[in-house]
Amino acid sequence: MNMTEDHSGSTPLLSHDSDRREDKIDELNDDNVTQSERSQSTLIRDVSCLTLNFVYMLFFSMHLHASNETSHHEYFSQVLENIKDLYTIAIPTIISGLLTYGKSAITIHFLGRLGKEALAGGSLAIAMANISAYSIISGLATGMEGISSQACGAQQWNLVGETLQCTIMILIITCIPISIVWFKCEPILLLFGQDPTITSIATTYLAFSLPDLVSLSLMSPLKIFMRTQGVTLPLMYSAGLSLLLHALMNYAVINTFGLGIEAISLVGAITNLNLIIFVMFFLWYSGACSQSWQGLSWKCFSHWKPILCQGVPSCVSVCLEWWWYELLIIFSGLLENAADSMSAYAIIIQATSFMYNFPYALGLAVSTKVGNELGANRPNKAKSSSFTALLCACFTAILAMLSMVTMSRVWGLMYIQDEAVLSLLTATLPIVGLCELGNCPQTTICGVLRGSARPLSVVNINFISFYAVGLPVAIVMGLVYDFGLLGLMYGLLSAQIVCAIVMVFMLTRTDWKEEANRARKLVSGISESNEENNEDMEAVTSAVLLN
Numbered sequence: 001m002n003m004t005e006d007h008s009g010s011t012p013l014l015s016h017d018s019d020r021r022e023d024k025i026d027e028l029n030d031d032n033v034t035q036s037e038r039s040q041s042t043l044i045r046d047v048s049c050l051t052l053n054f055v056y057m058l059f060f061s062m063h064l065h066a067s068n069e070t071s072h073h074e075y076f077s078q079v080l081e082n083i084k085d086l087y088t089i090a091i092p093t094i095i096s097g098l099l100t101y102g103k104s105a106i107t108i109h110f111l112g113r114l115g116k117e118a119l120a121g122g123s124l125a126i127a128m129a130n131i132s133a134y135s136i137i138s139g140l141a142t143g144m145e146g147i148s149s150q151a152c153g154a155q156q157w158n159l160v161g162e163t164l165q166c167t168i169m170i171l172i173i174t175c176i177p178i179s180i181v182w183f184k185c186e187p188i189l190l191l192f193g194q195d196p197t198i199t200s201i202a203t204t205y206l207a208f209s210l211p212d213l214v215s216l217s218l219m220s221p222l223k224i225f226m227r228t229q230g231v232t233l234p235l236m237y238s239a240g241l242s243l244l245l246h247a248l249m250n251y252a253v254i255n256t257f258g259l260g261i262e263a264i265s266l267v268g269a270i271t272n273l274n275l276i277i278f279v280m281f282f283l284w285y286s287g288a289c290s291q292s293w294q295g296l297s298w299k300c301f302s303h304w305k306p307i308l309c310q311g312v313p314s315c316v317s318v319c320l321e322w323w324w325y326e327l328l329i330i331f332s333g334l335l336e337n338a339a340d341s342m343s344a345y346a347i348i349i350q351a352t353s354f355m356y357n358f359p360y361a362l363g364l365a366v367s368t369k370v371g372n373e374l375g376a377n378r379p380n381k382a383k384s385s386s387f388t389a390l391l392c393a394c395f396t397a398i399l400a401m402l403s404m405v406t407m408s409r410v411w412g413l414m415y416i417q418d419e420a421v422l423s424l425l426t427a428t429l430p431i432v433g434l435c436e437l438g439n440c441p442q443t444t445i446c447g448v449l450r451g452s453a454r455p456l457s458v459v460n461i462n463f464i465s466f467y468a469v470g471l472p473v474a475i476v477m478g479l480v481y482d483f484g485l486l487g488l489m490y491g492l493l494s495a496q497i498v499c500a501i502v503m504v505f506m507l508t509r510t511d512w513k514e515e516a517n518r519a520r521k522l523v524s525g526i527s528e529s530n531e532e533n534n535e536d537m538e539a540v541t542s543a544v545l546l547n
């Protein structure tokens with residue numbers, strides 16, 4: 001009896017000891033998680049303080065420099081005027097970018113309605129299109145940005161319209177080899193080990209997207225043509241109408257008519273065509289840009305050399321940055337938990353794409369502002385606009401970082417419910433948030449360099465930052481030391497930090513009077529070339545008439 005009582009009494013004691021050990025283990029794990037969260041929050045707090053100190057030092061140095069030339073009241077008035085001018089262009093551009101982001105999200109949503117194979121094939125096609133076409137066309141179109149903005153500042157309106165025509169011609173010619181690649185992309189994708197079914201779907205999607213190449217070749221330079229003249233509202237209104245029709249057409253072809261991936265691809269091309277039609281209608285109705293558009297002109301053929309001199313480096317710069325993010329997709333597929341890592345990285349791309357709209361729009365605005373001021377031979381105003389934009393970019397960076405950190409789990413829940421992916425996102429998004437502290441300033445300064453027609457500098461900086469620094473760090477931390485997706489994000493962080501530091505250094509070392517002289521030579525050189533071509537054409541015409 002006593003033995004039974006002793007035995008029965010010992011069981012809860014052993015169970016209690018086991019529970020205590022499990023509780024201690026849970027407490028230790030909780031302590032480790034808490035300590036990790038504390039160290040992460042401490043790091044973010046310290047970096048935020050350093051960023052705020054940098055912003056204060058930047059503002060103080062701007063104020064100190066300006067106080068030697070102007071009064072305090074004039075200085076603050078100038079800063080506020082710069083901010084107003086920048087965001088007059090940036091805000092409609094941000095809205096247009098978010099509407100474009102919405103178009104992509106709607107396309108992905110309806111691809112998902114067709115099944116996971118259609119979603120995978122469509123996603124592969126979009127990635128292929130980004131690498132082989134959209135990055136190249138977008139980069140080449142950027143070549144007209146410095147010329148067009150500086151020509152506007154110099155009031156060389158005919159040059160602005162002719163630059164648009166020449167850029168469109170160059171882009172349409174570029175679409176010919178791209179179309180051939182799209183037609184032959186199936187064996188290329190199979191060569192890289194892609195699934196045959198998914199590859200077949202991707203090839204079909206690209207084939208029906210071919211009209212989109214022409215639309216993009218028209219729309220990309222048209223956006224720059226309008227923005228460099230400060231005309232941004234027509235694009236915003238047109239993007240809103242196009243997005244509405246895009247959603248309705250996708251709903252109709254999938255839910256009403258039960259069509260497949262070919263229809264979704266065609267709807268995307270039709271949406272971009274609608275965007276062009278709406279923009280042209282708004283420009284015609286409002287009369288905006290009428291001064292710079294003086295009709296079709298054969299003179300545009302003489303501008304191909306300066307545009308390519310600006311466009312090729314810009315294209316290389318854009319491709320270097322876009323392709324780096326695509327490389328991370330490949331690396332995430334090589335990790336131990338490849339499925340979770342690729343899913344988490346896909347969500348990270350969505351989050352960063354959303355955030356990128358804000359510094360990108362600011363970069364476009366300051367590019368226009370700097371180009372206009374240099375073209376008008378106002379180097380001091382160009383300098384003031386550049387540093388004001390950098391100040392705005394630093395505040396944008398802090399807000400973007402806080403959004404990434406505080407909403408890391410929310411970002412994940414918007415796309416997926418898997419706990420493993422959500423945990424991975426919670427660990428990596430704070431690092432991605434730190435990347436925004438470098439991304440926002442460097443994207444904005446990149447706009448300054450484009451506005452001052454220095455695309456080659458952007459190429460060198462992007463190559464050093466992303467491929468000489470970021471890529472080795474990502475490979476070593478992510479694959480060699482098994483940090484996984486977090487290690488890949490450390491590579492991105494190192495690239496953004498180096499890029500931002502070098503960009504800020506270049507901005508502070510810029511000789512603005514020399515840049516104004518370069519702008520004058522660039523615009524006047526193209527104009528003189530036009531006059532020589534006019535004289536040659538008149539001579540040829542006279543000779544033909546005499547004969």
